[in-house]
Amino acid sequence: xxxxxxxxxxxxxxxxxxxxxxxxxxxxxxxxxxxxxxxxxxxxxxxxxxxxxxxxxxxxxxxxxxxxxxxxxxxxxxxxxxxxxxxxxxxxxxxxxxxxxxxxxxxxxxxxxxxxxxxxxxxxxxxxxxxxxxxxxxxxxxxxxxxxxxxxxxxxxxxxxxxxxxxxxxxxxxxxxxxxxxxxxxxxxxxxxxxxxxxxxxxxxxxxxxxxxxxxxxxxxxxxxxxxxxxxxxxxxxxxxxxxxxxxxxxxxxxxxxxxxxxxxxxxxxxxxxxxxxxxxxxxxxxxxxxxxxxxxxxxxxxxxxxxxxxxxxxxxxxxxxxxxxxxxxxxxxxxxxxxxxxxxxxxxxxxxxxxxxxxxxxxxxxxxxxxxxxxxxxxxxxxxxxxxxxxxxxxxxxxxxxxxxxxxxxxxxxxxxxxxxxxxxxxxxxxxxxxxxxxxxxxxxxxxxxxxxxxxxxxxxxxxxxxxxxxxxxxxxxxxxxxxxxxxxxxxxxxxxxxxxxxxxxxxxxxxxxxxxxxxxxxxxxxxxxxxxxxxxxxxxxxxxxxxxxxxxxxxxxxxxxxxxxxxxxxxxxxxxx
Amino acid sequence: xxxxxxxxxxxxxxxxxxxxxxxxxxxxxxxxxxxxxxxxxxxxxxxxxxxxxxxxxxxxxxxxxxxxxxxxxxxxxxxxxxxxxxxxxxxxxxxxxxxxxxxxxxxxxxxxxxxxxxxxxxxxxxxxxxxxxxxxxxxxxxxxxxxxxxxxxxxxxxxxxxxxxxxxxxxxxxxxxxxxxxxxxxxxxxxxxxxxxxxxxxxxxxxxxxxxxxxxxxxxxxxxxxxxxxxxxxxxxxxxxxxxxxxxxxxxxxxxxxxxxxxxxxxxxxxxxxxxxxxxxxxxxxxxxxxxxxxxxxxxxxxxxxxxxxxxxxxxxxxxxxxxxxxxxxxxxxxxxxxxxxxxxxxxxxxxxxxxxxxxxxxxxxxxxxxxxxxxxxxxxxxxxxxxxxxxxxxxxxxxxxxxxxxxx
Numbered sequence: 001x002x003x004x005x006x007x008x009x010x011x012x013x014x015x016x017x018x019x020x021x022x023x024x025x026x027x028x029x030x031x032x033x034x035x036x037x038x039x040x041x042x043x044x045x046x047x048x049x050x051x052x053x054x055x056x057x058x059x060x061x062x063x064x065x066x067x068x069x070x071x072x073x074x075x076x077x078x079x080x081x082x083x084x085x086x087x088x089x090x091x092x093x094x095x096x097x098x099x100x101x102x103x104x105x106x107x108x109x110x111x112x113x114x115x116x117x118x119x120x121x122x123x124x125x126x127x128x129x130x131x132x133x134x135x136x137x138x139x140x141x142x143x144x145x146x147x148x149x150x151x152x153x154x155x156x157x158x159x160x161x162x163x164x165x166x167x168x169x170x171x172x173x174x175x176x177x178x179x180x181x182x183x184x185x186x187x188x189x190x191x192x193x194x195x196x197x198x199x200x201x202x203x204x205x206x207x208x209x210x211x212x213x214x215x216x217x218x219x220x221x222x223x224x225x226x227x228x229x230x231x232x233x234x235x236x237x238x239x240x241x242x243x244x245x246x247x248x249x250x251x252x253x254x255x256x257x258x259x260x261x262x263x264x265x266x267x268x269x270x271x272x273x274x275x276x277x278x279x280x281x282x283x284x285x286x287x288x289x290x291x292x293x294x295x296x297x298x299x300x301x302x303x304x305x306x307x308x309x310x311x312x313x314x315x316x317x318x319x320x321x322x323x324x325x326x327x328x329x330x331x332x333x334x335x336x337x338x339x340x341x342x343x344x345x346x347x348x349x350x351x352x353x354x355x356x357x358x359x360x361x362x363x364x365x366x367x368x369x370x371x372x373x374x375x376x377x378x379x380x381x382x383x384x385x386x387x388x389x390x391x392x393x394x395x396x397x398x399x400x401x402x403x404x405x406x407x408x409x410x411x412x413x414x415x416x417x418x419x420x421x422x423x424x425x426x427x428x429x430x431x432x433x434x435x436x437x438x439x440x441x442x443x444x445x446x447x448x449x450x451x452x453x454x455x456x457x458x459x460x461x462x463x464x465x466x467x468x469x470x471x472x473x474x475x476x477x478x479x480x481x482x483x484x485x486x487x488x489x490x491x492x493x494x495x496x497x498x499x500x501x502x503x504x505x506x507x508x509x510x511x512x513x514x515x516x517x518x519x520x521x522x523x524x525x526x527x528x529x530x531x532x533x534x535x536x537x538x539x540x541x542x543x544x545x546x547x548x549x550x551x552x553x554x555x556x557x558x559x560x561x562x563x564x565x566x567x568x569x570x571x572x573x574x575x576x577x578x579x
Numbered sequence: 580x581x582x583x584x585x586x587x588x589x590x591x592x593x594x595x596x597x598x599x600x601x602x603x604x605x606x607x608x609x610x611x612x613x614x615x616x617x618x619x620x621x622x623x624x625x626x627x628x629x630x631x632x633x634x635x636x637x638x639x640x641x642x643x644x645x646x647x648x649x650x651x652x653x654x655x656x657x658x659x660x661x662x663x664x665x666x667x668x669x670x671x672x673x674x675x676x677x678x679x680x681x682x683x684x685x686x687x688x689x690x691x692x693x694x695x696x697x698x699x700x701x702x703x704x705x706x707x708x709x710x711x712x713x714x715x716x717x718x719x720x721x722x723x724x725x726x727x728x729x730x731x732x733x734x735x736x737x738x739x740x741x742x743x744x745x746x747x748x749x750x751x752x753x754x755x756x757x758x759x760x761x762x763x764x765x766x767x768x769x770x771x772x773x774x775x776x777x778x779x780x781x782x783x784x785x786x787x788x789x790x791x792x793x794x795x796x797x798x799x800x801x802x803x804x805x806x807x808x809x810x811x812x813x814x815x816x817x818x819x820x821x822x823x824x825x826x827x828x829x830x831x832x833x834x835x836x837x838x839x840x841x842x843x844x845x846x847x848x849x850x851x852x853x854x855x856x857x858x859x860x861x862x863x864x865x866x867x868x869x870x871x872x873x874x875x876x877x878x879x880x881x882x883x884x885x886x887x888x889x890x891x892x893x894x895x896x897x898x899x900x901x902x903x904x905x906x907x908x909x910x911x912x913x914x915x916x917x918x919x920x921x922x923x924x925x926x927x928x929x930x931x932x933x934x935x936x937x938x939x940x941x942x943x944x945x946x947x948x949x950x951x952x953x954x955x956x957x958x959x960x961x962x963x964x965x966x967x968x969x970x971x972x973x974x975x976x977x978x979x980x981x982x983x984x985x986x987x988x
């Protein structure tokens with residue numbers, strides 16, 4: 001290719017510009033290729049001029065010989081005939097031209113391919129360059145991030161170290177303070193002990209002084225010695241008493257321990273009972289194992305053990321024993337059964353979950369159907385109950401919330417009822433009161449009658465005595481004449497007193513101080529009855545106030561009068577002098 | 580007033596004998612103890628400690644011996660009113676509860692200290708013979724208390740060390756309990772009446788309960804400042820302004836009117852949970868700080884425990900022992916001075932230094948005002964053993980409060 005450059009074609013034409021720059025410069029293959037490109041697309045005009053530029057009519061032979069030389073150097077056969085000189089071999093020339101055309105085509109194609117590849121490579125390169133720049137940027141970024149993170153990590157580490165250091169310092173300080181405290185404590189203890197020893201010495205000295213200074217007066221002065229609280233005498237200190245003290249002390253301790261042991265035994269039996277109960281409940285909760293063959297195969301040995309356990313430990317007498325083995329057996333059996341119960345519950349849970357998701361097992365389907373039936377039944381029941389409740393509520397509502405008139409009426413009815421009841425009671429009460437009044441009246445009448453009778457009797461008696469007196473002493477006439485009046489007066493006062501007593505319930509003391517014995521007796525009777533009347537029991541009164549009883553009482557009173565006849569006469573005589 | 584006795588000097592301490600026949604009057608300044616008899620007013624007894632001085636004096640459970648603690652706790656002298664014998668107990672410990680009698684009065688435990696070590700001696704009260712003498716592993720024994728069943732003795736250390744030691748009647752160490760090491764320890768201790776539980780109140784505002792079977796802690800009861808449990812009932816004392824009918828005002832005002840004007844009524848309100856209580860942070864650098872559970876008391880039927888946290892001085896916390904949960908909180912207007920359970924029923928009486936006494940029972944709670952003119956500031960109270968009446972004490976007065984029984988128809 002260097003030949004192209006060194007050959008300078010001495011042609012100057014308008015289009016030689018194209019060639020000069022091309023031939024006189026040394027170009028890189030890239031630029032060469034671009035020039036080749038330019039070269040391959042000349043315009044027709046330039047082509048034409050280019051062709052005429054190389055060969056003119058003056059240098060035909062030179063140009064032909066040049067061309068021949070070039071062709072022979074390229075490996076083509078010579079265009080001259082037998083290399084004689086000036087005769088052109090047309091055939092070889094045409095062949096050479098054809099060969100050159102074919103070459104040209106090939107070159108063009110190669111050039112095209114190269115250009116395509118070149119373009120591809122260019123685009124690849126661009127792409128790669130972009131990627132490269134992007135990756136470089138990313139790398140930069142990540143490097144910066146790494147640096148940042150490293151920085152943070154470093155800071156945190158340093159902080160961590162600081163904190164560790166602080167913690168260590170604090171711990172050291174704490175340790176130091178503890179040491180300080182303990183050392184101070186020991187120091188204080190030591191000082192305290194020293195001071196205490198000094199103090200003890202002082203105390204000893206003081207004690208000696210106190211004991212030495214015998215007080216002349218008795219330290220204790222007592223009027224007389226008092227007996228012991230429990231009445232026994234004091235005992236001398238002997239070995240026997242010491243032994244007895246020990247014995248008593250141990251007795252006290254033992255009784256306390258026995259009591260505690262009893263309580264613990266009680267607690268134990270209670271707890272054991274509870275455990276047994278729990279065991280029975282667990283056994284009852286567990287389903288009977290016979291219906292499930294597969295489960296039986298699993299729990300076969302366990303079942304037999306369980307049955308054995310049940311057999312053994314359900315015996316009543318085994319409770320009482322509290323030895324280690326029985327306790328262990330009980331707890332172990334309960335644990336076993338608890339585990340079985342847990343498994344059973346888990347299985348049920350699984351069954352339920354399987355039932356929710358849809359079961360293939362026929363048994364499950366049946367159980368589900370049963371379950372649904374049951375739920376249906378329960379729902380029906382609930383419905384019925386609800387309806388019943390509703391109807392009952394309605395009825396209640398009707399009863400309670402009638403319109404206002406009916407409620408008022410109802411209320412009035414209730415009030416009327418109550419009122420009637422109260423009126424009934426009032427009536428009864430008034431009746432009783434009336435009875436009471438009647439009887440009281442009858443009694444007062446009886447009393448008045450009594451008084452009258454007494455008066456009459458007194459008059460009779462007086463008259464009789466007067467007769468006696470007159471018969472006995474005919475001299476004392478004037479005195480005797482006053483007696484009947486005195487008696488009358490007294491009888492009057494009696495009567496008045498009786499009336500006032502019956503009408504006003506005066507306290508008995510007043511009556512007794514003013515009255516004579518007969519009114520005393522009557523007043524006693526009156527007070528008895530007045531006291532009785534004050535008692536609230538209504539039924540109590542009629543018994544006392546029955547007229548016949550009153551008569552009996554008055555008869556009794558008359559009897560007592562007859563007994564104390566003379567006494568009363570004397571008192572009456574005294575009464576004369578009083579008014 | 581049945582009798583009036585005159586002592587020679589100001590009385591510091593007075594105590595009935597266990598059979599209520601004698602009264603002991605101790606005059607610490609003179610070192611004298613005088614005993615009076617109720618049956619025979621002419622009988623007199625006078626015990627003179629002389630130069631030994633007197634710091635404390637008490638009866639023995641049989642009511643016939645008097646135990647005098649001399650000054651500086653040099654010795655305890657046991658004077659007998661029956662015989663001429665005198666016994667001495669040397670080296671008694673100068674602590675809060677150094678002498679403890681069992682409930683049945685058979686045994687007496689005395690805390691002693693010899694050569695900087697603590698010991699406990701158990702004596703038989705009948706003949707004052709030494710039964711057991713053993714040392715305790717405490718730094719500085721602070722107090723001892725018998726369980727109500729008389730078989731276990733609890734001994735606890737000073738508040739600088741949290742330690743409770745449980746000894747059996749024959750001197751064996753049954754168990755020792757320590758909750759924590761360095762902070763301030765035990766402030767108060769109480770046995771339950773059945774001897775089942777031992778409640779330990781400490782300076783960390785918690786009560787720990789030990790059970791009598793294993794002597795291990797069964798629960799911790801906390802006293803937080805905010806109550807959030809929905810099942811707790813909180814009663815809060817609220818002042819209500821006195822209502823006054825204007826037509827009854829008259830001049831000069833009558834006595835009753837005046838007292839009702841100046842005295843405030845109060846009643847209980849139920850607060851909704853969550854309730855925050857009045858929490859006081861104690862001063863840090865003083866000894867015996869007002870922190871922690873300072874008062875503990877079990878009810879007579881063993882069902883309730885009443886506590887007071889000194890950080891929250893206006894509240895009484897009542898715990899249900901069957902469920903081991905907080906049942907009720909009573910929040911008062913002033914700080915709690917004293918509370919005591921009724922010896923028969925689960926009924927708690929509380930006084931706060933005002934003129935009202937507060938009663939709580941599971942049926943509810945009530946405020947009772949002490950009637951009278953002026954202020955009757957109740958400082959302490961004391962139930963009668965039958966549970967029907969109680970004594971209310973102020974600084975220089977006392978009043979008896981009767982509780983009527985409602986007839987059940």
